[in-house]
Amino acid sequence: MKKNIKLYIAIIIPLLVWILPTELIPIKDLTVVEHRVIALFLFAALFWILEPIPIYATSITVMVLLLITTSDRSFIIFQLAAGDPDFGTLIRYQDIMGTFASPIIMLFLGGFFLAMAATKYRLDLNLANVLLRPFGSNPKYVLVGIMVITALFSMFMSNTATTAMMLALLVPVLKLFKPGDRGKVAFGLAVPFAANIGGIGTIIGTPPNAIAVRYLTGDYAMGFGQWMVMALPFVIIMMVFLWFLLLRFYPIETETINLQIGGKFLKNWKAIIVYCTFAVTIILWLLDFLHGMNAYIVALIPVAVFSATTIINKDDLRNISWDVLWLVAGGLALGLALEQTGLAESIVASIPFSKFAPLLIVAFASILTIIMSNFISNTATANLLLPIMVALGVSVPELYDVGGLRYIVLTVTFACSLGMAMPISTPPNALAYGSGFFRTQDMLKMGIIVGAVGLAFAYIYLYVLADVVDLL
Amino acid sequence: MAKPNIICVDDQRDILATLKKELQFFREYVKIFYCESADEAENILDEIDAKGEHLAVIICDHVMPGKSGVEFLGEVNNDIRFQKTKKLLLTGLATHEDTIEAINKAKIDRYVGKPWETHDFINKVRTLLTEYILEEGIDYNEFLTVLDQDTLYKRLRNTT
Numbered sequence: 255m256k257k258n259i260k261l262y263i264a265i266i267i268p269l270l271v272w273i274l275p276t277e278l279i280p281i282k283d284l285t286v287v288e289h290r291v292i293a294l295f296l297f298a299a300l301f302w303i304l305e306p307i308p309i310y311a312t313s314i315t316v317m318v319l320l321l322i323t324t325s326d327r328s329f330i331i332f333q334l335a336a337g338d339p340d341f342g343t344l345i346r347y348q349d350i351m352g353t354f355a356s357p358i359i360m361l362f363l364g365g366f367f368l369a370m371a372a373t374k375y376r377l378d379l380n381l382a383n384v385l386l387r388p389f390g391s392n393p394k395y396v397l398v399g400i401m402v403i404t405a406l407f408s409m410f411m412s413n414t415a416t417t418a419m420m421l422a423l424l425v426p427v428l429k430l431f432k433p434g435d436r437g438k439v440a441f442g443l444a445v446p447f448a449a450n451i452g453g454i455g456t457i458i459g460t461p462p463n464a465i466a467v468r469y470l471t472g473d474y475a476m477g478f479g480q481w482m483v484m485a486l487p488f489v490i491i492m493m494v495f496l497w498f499l500l501l502r503f504y505p506i507e508t509e510t511i512n513l514q515i516g517g518k519f520l521k522n523w524k525a526i527i528v529y530c531t532f533a534v535t536i537i538l539w540l541l542d543f544l545h546g547m548n549a550y551i552v553a554l555i556p557v558a559v560f561s562a563t564t565i566i567n568k569d570d571l572r573n574i575s576w577d578v579l580w581l582v583a584g585g586l587a588l589g590l591a592l593e594q595t596g597l598a599e600s601i602v603a604s605i606p607f608s609k610f611a612p613l614l615i616v617a618f619a620s621i622l623t624i625i626m627s628n629f630i631s632n633t634a635t636a637n638l639l640l641p642i643m644v645a646l647g648v649s650v651p652e653l654y655d656v657g658g659l660r661y662i663v664l665t666v667t668f669a670c671s672l673g674m675a676m677p678i679s680t681p682p683n684a685l686a687y688g689s690g691f692f693r694t695q696d697m698l699k700m701g702i703i704v705g706a707v708g709l710a711f712a713y714i715y716l717y718v719l720a721d722v723v724d725l726l
Numbered sequence: 727m728a729k730p731n732i733i734c735v736d737d738q739r740d741i742l743a744t745l746k747k748e749l750q751f752f753r754e755y756v757k758i759f760y761c762e763s764a765d766e767a768e769n770i771l772d773e774i775d776a777k778g779e780h781l782a783v784i785i786c787d788h789v790m791p792g793k794s795g796v797e798f799l800g801e802v803n804n805d806i807r808f809q810k811t812k813k814l815l816l817t818g819l820a821t822h823e824d825t826i827e828a829i830n831k832a833k834i835d836r837y838v839g840k841p842w843e844t845h846d847f848i849n850k851v852r853t854l855l856t857e858y859i860l861e862e863g864i865d866y867n868e869f870l871t872v873l874d875q876d877t878l879y880k881r882l883r884n885t886t
Contacts, residue, residue, distance in 0.1 A: 308865070365886075366886035369886050370884070370886055373883055373884050374884075378883070411886075412885060412886055414882060414885055415882060415883055415884070415885045415886065418878070418879040418880075418881075418882035418883045418885070419879070419883040421875070421879045422876065422879035422880055422883060425875060425876065425879070573884065573885075573886070574886050575885060575886045578886075681867075684867055684870060685870075685878070685879070685882070687870070688870040688871065688873065688875055688878070689875050690875075
């Protein structure tokens with residue numbers, strides 16, 4: 255589809271909904287402000303799905319539109335009817351703008367600083383070197399090593415950077431494989447899949463996790479360590495499954511593999527500060543229940559240390575993926591609008607969810623999520639669906655019997671990371687596809703199996719945690 | 727978004743024809759111009775700049791009537807409009823001094839001797855295109871199939 259056509263569709267449909275008389279929208283007691291939020295939600299959804307402009311640009315546009323039309327300092331004509339009983343309440347403009355500095359943005363900033371310092375001082379390559387050694391040169395076990403390292407790194411670095419780093423190591427080795435050796439496919443798919451799945455492991459692993467944590471508040475709040483204890487077994491089991499699956503479909507014929515990384519750990523004082531800060535930050539994150547500082551505050555420690563020591567200088571600062579932070583912030587602003595106007599709950603209330611079995615609701619929600627995340631950005635999927643899921647979790651009492659808010663939110667969050675059937679599904683998929691070691695069909699076949707099995711497993715695993723052993 | 731541009735400059739038509747055949751590989755993703763002299767190329771530079779499009783790579787012969795390749799690339803190097811444009815010098819007849827000039831004054835990015843090997847030449851252009859796209863912040867996803875993977879991976883390792 256032409257970009258222009260996409261742009262027109264994404265503008266016209268929300269506009270039509272905007273001008274529709276409020277009474278015609280089938281939601282009970284819909285206020286004027288809620289009506290505007292519906293139109294803007296639709297605007298965000300269409301722009302993120304059709305992508306006529308970059309996804310971070312959609313985010314900032316949504317935020318600006320919310321400020322202009324739904325905030326307490328909105329354009330004067332949007333405030334005219336304020337005070338009418340069916341007008342609803344405007345959102346504080348500080349709250350919308352505040353999403354830029356939301357704790358989860360700070361959390362990601364901390365993660366970015368750690369990742370930047372690690373790559374700058376080659377901690378990533380040197381660690382990969384050390385960690386890969388015990389796996390020897392038997393390709394089957396080297397594959398395990400590659401998957402373990404990719405998954406581990408993607409918990410703390412971006413999935414894209416991890417994939418790029420691992421592919422840079424692997425490509426020269428894979429080029430030496432015999433022409434017909436299907437083992438190349440196994441390696442080519444292992445890296446992006448392990449990165450996608452590994453991202454589930456921590457709250458800084460991938461933006462959807464952090465967004466989920468933002469919505470899990472009060473009694474449902476989850477710390478860094480608590481998340482990891484919950485998610486790590488899932489990641490490990492999925493890795494084992496992925497390993498068997500890839501070897502079953504793409505047996506490796508080459509008999510030995512020699513991955514040469516080389517390089518020594520840097521020993522200058524800045525490098526040592528990087529190692530120590532990295533270790534201390536992770537330890538503090540894991541022990542948050544002991545020292546009282548939450549993950550957000552701990553995340554700012556590396557930011558301060560690396561800035562003060564100029565390990566991350568002014569120039570590095572410009573290389574931060576601000577687009578990722580904007581994407582998340584815009585999603586939070588949208589979520590805030592849905593929540594504060596009460597729209598999310600009104601929508602949920604207007605659909606008779608209570609008629610359905612609660613487990614069916616979760617299953618349906620997570621299947622919708624995985625389908626969406628296969629086609630659009632995982633973060634955009636989380637931005638759109640998580641606020642609705644939270645409203646569902648809060649207002650459908652039947653869901654309380656099956657683990658409540660956490661069960662539905664976590665299942666959907668996992669599903670955001672499990673969509674990986676196509677090159678366009680995630681940036682790691684696209685990068686690996688570009689290396690040319692497998693065909694689209696290979697990725698499609700394996701991606702569907704991994705996605706389906708992963709989702710089914712998440713569904714059961716989280717249910718057991720939430721309901722049976724009551725760990726969540 | 728408009729496709730990035732590549733300009734080829736060589737006074738010999740048969741060389742331009744060869745380039746045309748070899749650069750087919752990029753045709754879907756970039757717009758390629760073929761010029762017979764530096765003057766002609768300069769007009770195209772202005773045209774690209776006026777349209778606000780990207781000039782990714784200049785592939786230029788050295789020995790040409792009128793302005794030489796090294797002279798021309800030196801001017802491009804000093805032109806604030808094309809600071810990030812990658813320069814490839816294509817020549818069989820450059821003297822020692824020309825080569826020194828090419829590196830010091832024109833700051834060329836690649837040097838290819840005539841006759842060249844097709845595969846190697848295409849890879850050099852791919853690498854330059856990849857570097858340009860990443861340095862200019864163009865969305866690389868649309869170009870994945872023509873980019874040099876190694877360059878791409880090494881640069882993306884630094885993304886946060």
